Amino acid sequence: MDKPVLYDYWRSSASYRVRIALNLAGIEYEAVVVDLLGKAHKSADHLARNPQGLVPALAIDGLMLTQSLAMIEYIIETRGVALLPDDAAERARVRALAHAIAMDIHPVCNMGVVAHVLELAGGDEAMRVAWMQRFIGAGLEAFETLLDHPATGTFCHGDAPGLADLCLIPQIYNAERWGADISGLARIQKIRAACDRLPAFINAHPDKVKA
Incomplete structure (x- = not known):
């Protein structure tokens, strides 16, 4: 094959x-x-x-x-x-976490979308940065609140990496690239540290x- x-x-x-x-x-x-x-x-x-x-x-x-x-x-x-739990309710939670990033934060920060917004608004690079900081920052703040849940463990759900972590880590990369301050999001930072130790993520x- x-x-x-x-x-x-x-x-x-x-x-x-x-x-x-x-x-x-x-x-x-x-x-x-x-x-x-x-x-x-x-x-x-x-x-x-x-x-x-x-x-x-x-x-x-x-x-x-x-x-x-x-x-x-x-x-x-x-x-x-x-990368998804066996239990239906747990799968729904993990998918909801993943979708919060992949379907809510990511689309409005897509390169093509932001470029078109800037074209319509006559904006410059400062506007691009402000846009990214606004939507990535607010989105990850809400994600941090979603992690305030008994099922959150070393990773977004439990103690093994799953679908939600695969969405979270790239969004953290984007946050840092655009200067969104997420240093105070303790749950996210803890999960990020756990993922940063795994070769598959590295x-x-x-x-x-x-x-």
């Missing part, structure tokens, strides 16, 4: 999530860079992989998958890596995979 191919970009938080999942599952894969700054995601080749013109795209098992959370759930279901970090 052909080695999976991940079409990604080093700073893409959605790609970062999938890299962690592939590492946790022990899946060897080939990484192909899709240069977002060079508009490679809008090329005919990439649009054939993903008509949305987004990264990542994952070629695996004869399939071309899009949407990072769908990729991760496919890895969970086909490779037996335990080896997926943008600084490790930058071309």
Whole structure:
């Protein structure tokens, strides 16, 4: 069977999530860079992989998958890596945590969305930074409150990394990149420290995979 191919970009938080999942599952894969700054995601080749013109795209098992959370759930279901709890109520909590980042914080901070807002508003780089700080900061503050729950452990849910952690860590990277002050979010910082000790997270970090 052909080695999976991940079409990604080093700073893409959605790609970062999938890299962690592939590492946790022990899946060897080939990484192909899709240069977002060079508009490679809008090329005919990439649009054939993903008509949305987004990264990542994952070629695996004869399939071309899009949407990072769908990729991760496919890895969970086909490779037996335990990133979601067995209990239905616990799975719902983990998915809610993951979606709070992937579906609420991430979309409004997407590079294309923010660039269009700046174009419409005639904004400059200072406006971009303020936008990112506002939405990432507020989103992670709410996430911190969601972690005030008996099921939170060493990680977002329990004492093993799961789907929510795969979403959280890339968003922390984005927060620090844009200067959002999350230093006071103690639960998030504790989870971040636990993830920072794991090779699967370390080896997926943008600084490790930058071309």
